[in-house]
Amino acid sequence: MKIHTLVYLCSLGATIAFSTSCTKIDKDIDSVTIAHGDTLKYSLGGFGDEEGATIEKQPKHALFSDMKVINDSGEYIYLYLPDSDYIGSDYVELRSARGSDGASKNRDVIITKLSIEVTE
DSSP states (O other): OHHHHHHHHHHHHHHHHHHHHOEEEEEEEEEEEEETTOOEEEEEEEOOTTOEEEEEEOOSSEEEEEEEEETTTTEEEEEEEEOTTOOEEEEEEEEEEEOOOSSSOOSEEEEEEEEEEEEO
16 A cells, blocks of 8 residues: 555656646747648747657648758748648647756747638
8 A cells, every 4th residue: 555655646746846847838829821732831940959849739621731850950840731622721739849958858848829821
């Protein structure tokens, strides 16, 4: 019984330590417009070796949706190409993790919300 309690307390302590040392920031929705058939290129900026970005929520009307890393600069660029016959609004969420000192996890998690308007 004591072992289970100790494991629980250690887990609880780790959870509290992680939640107090990590900041999650939800940014306001950023609106972008692209013409049908064009590819959206949205830069999230440069990242360090232990940092990075991923797609948190995929768009519903994408023929192509991916994150590209430019190795020379560490810049992350989100690429989006709408479905071949799609005109309208789409939505994607991008997750950026920053603030690592190399020995610990990233302290700042930023969720970038993009509303993508695809026009004719």
